[in-house]
Amino acid sequence: MTTIAFIGSGNMAGAIMGGLIEDGYQPDNIIASDPSEEKLAELKQRHGIQTTQNNIDAIKRSDVVVLAVKPQVMEQVLEPLKATLEETQPLLISVAAGINQYSLQQWAGDLAIVRCMPNTPSLVGKGASGLLANDKVSDQQKSITEDILGAVGLSVWVNNEQQLDWVTAVSGSGPAYYFLFMECMIQAAKNMGMDEEQAKKLTLQTALGAATMAQKSDVEPDQLRKNVTSPNGTTEQAILSFQNAGLDKIVKDAMEAVVKRSEEMVKELGAK
Numbered sequence: 001m002t003t004i005a006f007i008g009s010g011n012m013a014g015a016i017m018g019g020l021i022e023d024g025y026q027p028d029n030i031i032a033s034d035p036s037e038e039k040l041a042e043l044k045q046r047h048g049i050q051t052t053q054n055n056i057d058a059i060k061r062s063d064v065v066v067l068a069v070k071p072q073v074m075e076q077v078l079e080p081l082k083a084t085l086e087e088t089q090p091l092l093i094s095v096a097a098g099i100n101q102y103s104l105q106q107w108a109g110d111l112a113i114v115r116c117m118p119n120t121p122s123l124v125g126k127g128a129s130g131l132l133a134n135d136k137v138s139d140q141q142k143s144i145t146e147d148i149l150g151a152v153g154l155s156v157w158v159n160n161e162q163q164l165d166w167v168t169a170v171s172g173s174g175p176a177y178y179f180l181f182m183e184c185m186i187q188a189a190k191n192m193g194m195d196e197e198q199a200k201k202l203t204l205q206t207a208l209g210a211a212t213m214a215q216k217s218d219v220e221p222d223q224l225r226k227n228v229t230s231p232n233g234t235t236e237q238a239i240l241s242f243q244n245a246g247l248d249k250i251v252k253d254a255m256e257a258v259v260k261r262s263e264e265m266v267k268e269l270g271a272k
């Protein structure tokens, strides 16, 4: 079985590791590397995986290296690892937002690199990832990448960096939009006087029910919405309220802001 090292073992790495183990991946074949003893102890206790504070040691023992540190520290994290990476030639998968293939190749060396944009629902096997390979990635390495990300949800290959920015706007950042919407619904229900626990239970089940219906049904989301919206009924008033507030523009602006920030990050943090 392929051994996977995670360089950086925070939220995103933890979500992928958790999803892999949930899917039956051997914990012995996962190595979490992180400076935080506390995070490593928690991961070891929860998943029984191998842990280390030594990135080089983790790389030497693995076939696939997942880079899951914050974009702001990627360059400094890779600098002391470049020689080992070039020597051992693992498949490198970076999940960092705003760090493009060019920068990764400059900092990590001449390797097979997949730039991946995953999302945190990977933790519960419902991840959605975009993948961009450089020309060093073989078909076999593509299929290993698909197996890893496939174990935690669905994945799609894209052809260029711009398409990966679009993936970031849809699914990378997307879970946060739905969480925000849940927060707003729970708060509004509380303001009406509903018990918080009840509001939370009903809101989450409604989100799950709507997503499951949209995924399982052949009917498009707009028709599913119309099916809930009786003429002159209650839902119609909510939909009108959203439309009058310009919800379509609000969502469009938010997603365009993600793409803009991704492009800015490439300029701010990328290799010159």
Ligand SMILES: NC(=O)C1=CN([C@@H]2O[C@H](COP(=O)(O)OP(=O)(O)OC[C@H]3O[C@@H](n4cnc5c(N)ncnc54)[C@H](O)[C@@H]3O)[C@@H](O)[C@H]2O)C=CC1
Pocket: 007, 008, 009, 010, 011, 012, 013, 033, 034, 035, 036, 039, 055, 068, 069, 070, 071, 073, 077, 095, 096, 097, 098, 117, 118, 119, 120, 172, 173
């Ligand atoms: N959180 C999310 O929803 C998503 C995050 N990402 C990307 O994933 C990456 C990680 O994000 P999060 O997991 O949210 O951040 P995080 O802060 O939870 O995790 C980063 C981890 O890197 C560790 N770290 C710092 N310096 C290190 C070093 N020298 N060696 C090894 N580990 C080191 C930190 O201790 C921390 O545990 C980012 O680049 C982000 O753009 C991508 C998609 C979604």
Ligand SMILES: O=C(O)[C@@H]1CCC=N1
Pocket: 097, 168, 172, 173
């Ligand atoms: O907010 C971020 O920068 C990361 C990338 C996508 C989701 N979280």
